[in-house]
Amino acid sequence: MGIPSTNNGLESSNGKIKEQYTLRVKLNLSSFLPTMQQMLSEWSSKSTEEPFHTFPVVSVAQEKEALTWLQSLDKKTILHWYGNSYIVPSTFNHQYNSMLWLQEYSTLPWTQWDNFPQWLKAGRLITIPMTCSCRSNLKTYVCKHAIGLMMHFGCNIVKDPVKLQNFQKRRGRPRKVGNALSGV
Numbered sequence: 001m002g003i004p005s006t007n008n009g010l011e012s013s014n015g016k017i018k019e020q021y022t023l024r025v026k027l028n029l030s031s032f033l034p035t036m037q038q039m040l041s042e043w044s045s046k047s048t049e050e051p052f053h054t055f056p057v058v059s060v061a062q063e064k065e066a067l068t069w070l071q072s073l074d075k076k077t078i079l080h081w082y083g084n085s086y087i088v089p090s091t092f093n094h095q096y097n098s099m100l101w102l103q104e105y106s107t108l109p110w111t112q113w114d115n116f117p118q119w120l121k122a123g124r125l126i127t128i129p130m131t132c133s134c135r136s137n138l139k140t141y142v143c144k145h146a147i148g149l150m151m152h153f154g155c156n157i158v159k160d161p162v163k164l165q166n167f168q169k170r171r172g173r174p175r176k177v178g179n180a181l182s183g184v
């Protein structure tokens with residue numbers, strides 16, 4: 001407690017320096033300077049070879065899992081809320097339909113704590129391309145719901161950002177689900 005650990009950015013870099021360059025030995029300045037030069041050179045070229053990720057990497061296994069989920073999903077339950085946001089009931093939910101889930105999202109009617117997690121697990125709020133309210137997505141930024149819904153809308157090459165931009169820009173395409181307030 002109170003001391004930065006490896007989840008702190010500075011301590012994380014310090015850990016890498018000790019582990020990969022100085023090998024946990026306190027070097028003299030004369031030997032540390034060339035080590036530092038090598039280190040910076042390697043870090044610099046690495047940042048060019050491996051650019052900063054602006055989109056999560058999706059594995060083939062995750063795409064397969066998403067496809068399985070999509071195939072078992074009753075498409076009539078997909079509710080368009082607004083923009084790129086959709087509500088989908090979860091697989092083990094028997095109490096909520098998408099509309100009721102959305103209503104409770106707005107009105108927060110729970111009077112006991114237990115009612116809240118029940119509601120939370122009963123539906124998924126998915127914003128395409130890649131955001132979802134499920135636990136997996138909150139931890140890893142990837143989940144079968146978001147990928148699956150992208151597949152449903154014909155945008156399944158999730159590794160291709162150009163496709164995603166096209167999806168967001170697309171206008172006038174026939175809509176596969178109704179609006180939230182249309183009562184569908």
Ligand SMILES: [Zn+2]
Nearest residue numbers: 132134143145
């Ligand atoms: Zn999800």
